[in-house]
Amino acid sequence: MKITSMNNRASWSDQLLLVISVWLISSLFFPRIAFAYVDPGSGSVIVTTILGLIAAVSYTFRKYLYKIKRMMFGKKTEEQQNDHK
Secondary structure (H helix, E strand, O other), X not given: XXXXXXXXXXXXXXXXXXXXXXXXXXXXXXXXXXXXXXXXXXXXXXXXXXHHHHHHHHHXXXXXXXXXXXXXXXXXXXXXXXXXX
16 A cells, blocks of 8 residues: 555645744734834724725625616616606
8 A cells, every 4th residue: 555645744725824823823922012103093094994995885885786686677767767758
């Protein structure tokens, strides 16, 4: 019975996962000191950015959802309905 070398070694994805895991764990237990100042206005900028991102994503999703819905059910837009009156 012949044992191939692939069975004895971990694959490259397993090795990469191990390296990333060790790096994350070591960065949690041995943090670096950051010499940075965060002023009080930074919190409001972060909150505003997050809320703007959520609003933009939801608007874009809704816009394309309505386009898909209009294509599937063939509903006319307001401009097309006004032309027929």
